[in-house]
Amino acid sequence: MRRIRIFTAIATATALLAAGCGTADDSATPAPGGSGGALTPIKLQLQWFYQAQFGGYIAAVDQGFYKEQGLDVQLLEGGVDIVPQTVLAQGKADYAVAWVPKALASREQGAGITDVGQIFGRSGTYQVVWKDSGIKTAADLKGKKVGNWGFGNEYELFAGMTKAGLDPGKDVTLVQQQFDMQALLKKEIDAAQAMSYNEYAQLLEAKNPQTGKLYTADDFSIIDWKSEGSSMLQDAVWANTEKLNDPAYQQQTVKFLTATIKGWAFCRDNAEKCRDLVVAKGSKLGKSHQLWQMNETNKLIWPAAGGIGVIDDAAWKQTVDISMTTKNQTGDTVLTKAPEGLAYTNDYINQAITAAKAAGVDVNGTSFQPATVTLTEGGA
Template sequence: MRRFRIFTSIAAASTLLLAACGTADQDKTAPAASGGALTPIKLQLQWFYQAQFAGYIAAVDQGFYKEQGLDVQLLEGGVDIVPQTVLAQGKADYAVAWVPKALASREQGAQITDVGQIFARSGTYQVAWKDSGITSPAQFKGKKIGNWGFGNEFELFAGMTKSGIDPGKDVTLVQQQFDMQALLKHEIDAAQAMSYNEYAQLLEAKNPATGKLYTPDDFSIIDWKQNGSAMLQDAVWANTAKLSDPNYQAQTVKFLLGTIKGWAYCRDNPEKCRDLVVAKGSKLGKSHQLWQMNEVNKLIWPAAGGIGVVDDAAWKQTVDISQTTKNQTGDTVLKKAPEGQAYTNDYINQAITQAKAAGIDVNGTSFQPETVTLEAGGA
């Protein structure tokens, strides 16, 4: 999803690691429907195939990229793949990455620019058992608090700091695995979870006392969007240096237009996109992927300014937290405000204009989430 080893002192190590992690080569050209040649494009994803990336998968499957003359190859992510580093090293043309992690990479020298802020809202939760009485970060004092680390922890740390909790002294921080077993086994008091993934894993687990699946009534959710410590997440990043090339500029608009169509398709056809993700080889099954598709849509739609447009206030909040919130070792995400072209709305606005002309709803004002029934184990 977004667990990548990139932050302050480990950023350089990640760069070295990625230098050894090549990506599959691709033919220079491919036949277009019109008889011409498609431009080969590589998009590095953050994590393994799942509905978090359904819009890109759909844009490939439905031919939205091909309409723009692009032959897009999706590069699956993984535990030791840092998308923004792959992009900066020229091994991909675009990458999907969380904003604070990508900004940390920029501070370390990666020449990358946010050209499409696809997720307008954060999907990070901290989840506790309902009977624990924990309903806010102010109640974390003296508790065992799970987090993934690797730069995923700063919304949690910002929330604690705002509530007067010192993350380095007032809680016991537990390195959480990329699942919810520690919470289910009562080994920690509150666990980090994404609304579209790990939280669903709780609701796919059976309560041994009843033999039935857990329900939302069994848990308390702390949603960082509610207390002002949320940070921007999935964005499309481009190569900053190449953005000076008119051809790459035009290609970026085309890529974003295909991407907009892909996400609009998944907004309007969540079950079809669920099926595309499962067919792509997702690790969890159909009910989990439909839940994830539904929750991801909530992070994108409605998009008041148009899908992918960077909101200045949300960007400022992300940068402020990145500069001021310290983790347990006293490190911040950023040492100073981002310099240069950290983001631009130029290309996404051009893509939005073209999408509107093609009759695509880029705002999703009427979007209504579905009610999804989860099955045991996400089947």
């Protein structure tokens, strides 16, 4: 979901989207925000393959929340070579889900997109090590083999090491990590990048050959970039900046966000049901893995003190600062300057929150308590 090349040119996704962007006949459909019985077709480009990371959108479709708003939403599955913000900027989708730093890099390259809903209020990125490695903080990574996915997913790691006084290009041995945890399990690397809702669970779904039982959290230590002060904003809903000048698109955006809020609130209160919806959608991951992912994803959203989707100025500033100042191993930064123009706005999410609250939706989730999920071998 986050494994998209950050410096990919805006034209990259054009050919790749040809097979995935089919839509209903638009000719008989009213303009966005228009009245009438027909539903307005909407395409939402996801950041990765179907999984619980996108449970709220899947639920909003399944439970009819988008239809309540007069929208017929088609979810476009992501993939390795699909850049959601590029798809949006090229007019192949109406909205897109993307990590903030990667989307801002695309903006700097010319993509006209705006963050209109910061669904994930917290980062879910970890660096995971064996408990007996003695590695507890970013400073302890000095001289170690450090795995990371690259493609712009490494900046929290690099920022954390830089903050700890390490030079990511000199003080550690960087290893290109596959999108799994095999290198750590085989002890080919000392630290592995992982998302709390995905790869970390893969470790706990693996069998310890010495005991014949599954590994547990006691076997590993986690460096959480939220604790290290180098976390960055991740999954957000992005809209077309130019279209936001159109009152009809503005209204459509509020409706889309209103239904999206309902979808995520539904998944907060019905995690197992949402897990089943994700599995039925065709996820390649198993039921226990998806329930873990749904639970961990909810932790990144709830509680939402200011309301789900509201962009926190301090978190935004930290993301931008890291994007401009943290260098990767080749000396490049995510951004060369501060974002210009309408990089984000809370105008539409605040209107959507008001509408959702009027419909009886809990938009803050202050009483949310994560569940305890039991994983099975392979996440089945």
